[in-house]
Amino acid sequence: MWFAPYALHIPDGFLSTAVSTVGWLVALIVIGIAIRLTRHQLGERQIPLMGLLAAFIFAAQAINFPVAAGTSGHLLGGTLAAIVMGPWAATLIMTAVIATQGLLFQDGGLLVMGWNILNMGVFTAFTGYAVYVLMRRLMGEGARSRFVAAFVGAWLSVEVGAIATAFELAASGTSPLSLGLPAMASVHALIGLGEAIITTGAIALLRASRPKVLEAGETAPGRKGASFVVVGLMVALVVAILSPLASGSPDGLEAVAEREGFLNRALDPLFELLPDYSVPFVLNEAVTTILAVVLGTVIVFGVAWAIGRATIRKETVGE
Amino acid sequence: MHYDLTDQYHHRSSPIHHLDPRVKVVVTFLYILALSITPEGTWWIFGFFLALILVAVWLTHLGLVFTIRRSFIVLPFLLAAVAVPFTTPGSILLRVPGLGWTVSEPGVVRFVSILIRSWLAVQAAILLTATTRFPDLLWALGAFRFPKPLVSTISFMYRYLFVLVDEALRMMRARAARSAQVPGRSRPSIRWQGRVAGSMVGSLFLRALARSERVYAAMLARGYDGHMRSLIRFRMTNLDWLIFVLAVLFLVTPLILSLR
Numbered sequence: 001m002w003f004a005p006y007a008l009h010i011p012d013g014f015l016s017t018a019v020s021t022v023g024w025l026v027a028l029i030v031i032g033i034a035i036r037l038t039r040h041q042l043g044e045r046q047i048p049l050m051g052l053l054a055a056f057i058f059a060a061q062a063i064n065f066p067v068a069a070g071t072s073g074h075l076l077g078g079t080l081a082a083i084v085m086g087p088w089a090a091t092l093i094m095t096a097v098i099a100t101q102g103l104l105f106q107d108g109g110l111l112v113m114g115w116n117i118l119n120m121g122v123f124t125a126f127t128g129y130a131v132y133v134l135m136r137r138l139m140g141e142g143a144r145s146r147f148v149a150a151f152v153g154a155w156l157s158v159e160v161g162a163i164a165t166a167f168e169l170a171a172s173g174t175s176p177l178s179l180g181l182p183a184m185a186s187v188h189a190l191i192g193l194g195e196a197i198i199t200t201g202a203i204a205l206l207r208a209s210r211p212k213v214l215e216a217g218e219t220a221p222g223r224k225g226a227s228f229v230v231v232g233l234m235v236a237l238v239v240a241i242l243s244p245l246a247s248g249s250p251d252g253l254e255a256v257a258e259r260e261g262f263l264n265r266a267l268d269p270l271f272e273l274l275p276d277y278s279v280p281f282v283l284n285e286a287v288t289t290i291l292a293v294v295l296g297t298v299i300v301f302g303v304a305w306a307i308g309r310a311t312i313r314k315e316t317v318g319e
Numbered sequence: 320m321h322y323d324l325t326d327q328y329h330h331r332s333s334p335i336h337h338l339d340p341r342v343k344v345v346v347t348f349l350y351i352l353a354l355s356i357t358p359e360g361t362w363w364i365f366g367f368f369l370a371l372i373l374v375a376v377w378l379t380h381l382g383l384v385f386t387i388r389r390s391f392i393v394l395p396f397l398l399a400a401v402a403v404p405f406t407t408p409g410s411i412l413l414r415v416p417g418l419g420w421t422v423s424e425p426g427v428v429r430f431v432s433i434l435i436r437s438w439l440a441v442q443a444a445i446l447l448t449a450t451t452r453f454p455d456l457l458w459a460l461g462a463f464r465f466p467k468p469l470v471s472t473i474s475f476m477y478r479y480l481f482v483l484v485d486e487a488l489r490m491m492r493a494r495a496a497r498s499a500q501v502p503g504r505s506r507p508s509i510r511w512q513g514r515v516a517g518s519m520v521g522s523l524f525l526r527a528l529a530r531s532e533r534v535y536a537a538m539l540a541r542g543y544d545g546h547m548r549s550l551i552r553f554r555m556t557n558l559d560w561l562i563f564v565l566a567v568l569f570l571v572t573p574l575i576l577s578l579r
């Protein structure tokens with residue numbers, strides 16, 4: 001009866017140590033920011049409200065509807081949570097859901113949990129929300145635009161999560177990108193439809209019965225910063241994914257990269273950032289790679305976030 | 320994936336159950352990390368780590384196959400790695416007749432290593448939750464300075480998880496009761512069914528929201544000031560330290576030996 005709908009809960013063992021470490025690092029940074037911002041948004045109510053909504057997402061993932069041939073449509077919930085609570089609060093809610101699934105039910109590994117949180121919590125919440133906000137701005141205020149925006153946002157969010165997963169698996173040498181990416185993307189293009197239909201249905205119900213709830217989501221923090229965070233995370237992901245290639249272990253992605261000829265081009269800026277791709281004075285090669293990767297990720301994410309914040313402040317002043 | 324919603328904690332009076340939860344959390348995490356670092360194809364280390372987990376399971380009085388029985392939940396994800404034997408370059412072990420696909424030796428080694436790593440890692444995680452109460456586990460995470468609001472949120476989620484799952488199950492039972500199918504009539508469209516599911520999710524959300532207001536009001540009435548307090552306290556005993564040091568030794572030694 002209890003089916004977790006997505007093949008996105010990566011178990012331990014499927015991602016390399018370096019890739020997993022980067023995932024935890026980025027996840028902790030994002031969670032830290034999310035906690036600070038939601039404390040402003042919700043105050044003392046933060047913990048009971050987040051806790052109940054995390055339990056809600058977990059329970060809502062069980063609600064399904066039959067599609068065809070024994071398969072069924074499910075909800076992951078990142079976009080829905082982001083639309084009603086804002087992307088930062090949704091990040092916290094989804095983190096709690098994924099942590100509980102991993103810790104309590106062993107659905108998703110512990111060492112790889114950083115990436116599970118990013119794939120299913122952060123990427124889904126932020127892409128879903130960014131698309132939702134953008135499309136509403138383009139299409140106007142009507143009910144129809146809200147439904148279309150929620151539908152597209154939810155569908156894309158699942159797709160982005162799946163593509164990110166394919167990249168992480170490829171970087172770890174578990175599944176070559178040339179096979180994994182089309183497989184993940186096409187399967188989740190279908191699964192994403194279930195997500196989109198349920199999310200739109202839920203939004204329709206909320207609009208009809210409690211429109212105030214939807215308005216609250218639109219004034220939540222992160223409204224303007226969402227797209228910058230998406231960009232920052234994407235860059236961080238690219239860095240994290242390309243970095244293990246520099247460690248010299250041949251794998252599927254490297255083979256693809258060499259064939260496509262983008263490897264050298266892609267790695268040049270990294271080499272400039274951290275010469276020889278190793279932090280001096282540390283002897284063990286694996287440790288140096290991880291350290292270098294970690295450092296690079298933090299720098300890139302920090303820069304992207306700083307640019308995002310600066311731009312937001314300018315916009316706010318401009319208004 | 321099948322969630323077993325009965326309590327994951329299995330009470331016994333064993334040395335593992337009595338360990339400080341911090342020791343169990345750290346050792347479990349180090350175990351999974353050690354598995355991840357273990358070079359591909361060093362079968363003797365994997366064998367040694369399997370022996371370690373079996374000894375730990377034996378110490379818990381849960382029965383030797385307890386973790387193995389529940390460890391198959393990682394199997395579906397193996398699909399993600401199934402291409403590895405075919406795509407990894409290296410000496411060719413065999414060809415698939417008719418298709419021209421080749422299975423390489425390093426590919427098989429990598430695939431089996433991934434299989435073993437995830438199989439052993441999930442057993443360690445199962446053992447952790449089977450021998451540690453979830454509130455104690457979260458207390459240990461808090462003691463390691465995991466962000467406090469997050470840990471409190473998770474502990475709150477855990478309290479209401481089963482309440483909300485119950486509510487979702489009731490709604491699904493209600494839907495099933497009103498969805499009799501007349502033979503010969505076509506089923507309602509997928510879009511319509513999806514909207515119904517969406518409405519259910521939406522009303523579940525509203526119920527959760529209302530419940531959180533009630534809970535918050537009740538907490539305020541009892542003097543809530545924004546901090547969650549807990550009576551859980553653990554002290555590291557000599558035995559805790561001994562087991563911690565032993566476990567770390569057992570995990571690190573084979574890795575150092577493999578570097579030679």
